[in-house]
Amino acid sequence: MSEKSPAPGGLALIESLVNTLDVETGADSLDTPDGRTAFGLTEDDLPGARELRESLRAALLAHAGHPAHREVTPLGDLLARAPLHVTVDERDGSAALAPADGRTLLSRVAAAVAEALVAGTWTRLKACEAADCLWAYYDRSPAGRGRWCSMQVCGARAKMRRYRAKGA
Numbered sequence: 001m002s003e004k005s006p007a008p009g010g011l012a013l014i015e016s017l018v019n020t021l022d023v024e025t026g027a028d029s030l031d032t033p034d035g036r037t038a039f040g041l042t043e044d045d046l047p048g049a050r051e052l053r054e055s056l057r058a059a060l061l062a063h064a065g066h067p068a069h070r071e072v073t074p075l076g077d078l079l080a081r082a083p084l085h086v087t088v089d090e091r092d093g094s095a096a097l098a099p100a101d102g103r104t105l106l107s108r109v110a111a112a113v114a115e116a117l118v119a120g121t122w123t124r125l126k127a128c129e130a131a132d133c134l135w136a137y138y139d140r141s142p143a144g145r146g147r148w149c150s151m152q153v154c155g156a157r158a159k160m161r162r163y164r165a166k167g168a
Contacts (some may be wrong), residue, residue: 007138010112011125017049017109018057018127018136039105049105052078056109060136062128064146069127069134082110 005017017039017160020029029035030046030053055075066139083100083149084107097114116122121138126136128149139146 005138005140007125008121009022009119009139010108010115013112014056014109014125015136015138017053017105018060019099020053023134024130024132038110040103041105045105052106052109057134057136061129061134062126063123064126064129064139066129069131076132078106079113081106084110084114 006012011044020035020039021043028050030039030041030049036042036046039049045162051073054070055072056079058070058072059075061068082104085100086095086096088095088097097111099111102108113122116125124139124144126137127145128137130149135149137146137149
């Protein structure tokens, strides 16, 4: 739903994974071969990928101060299964966590979370508070208090609901 630019760095992977499901319509791009190929998934990988997606969505809702949308496996439990290793650049000595197996989505997501933690951007990736949306977006607001993926759509709907509830 969001018209905002993609999240920086590895967070773009997480944002795009969470946004494979359109909560409002139920359309899931992981149901298509092209949607699976974008993440290097096979049909056999779908249950785990969907579990990861919804655990990520719950964490992104928490970043925005909202409860989980449903019962999910805690993200920390899933990421604990992801093998990572430390890489060191020989030219400048910089170090990073990288997936031990760069092909698995879980390891790539774990590395992206670790990168975002170091960069201080992890909590800026949020899920829209609109219950019929829950789209992932990167909060670029100065104070980091964004609430909706789109002020023009989800924000306007929420404000209109509040206005109508006041009996105006």
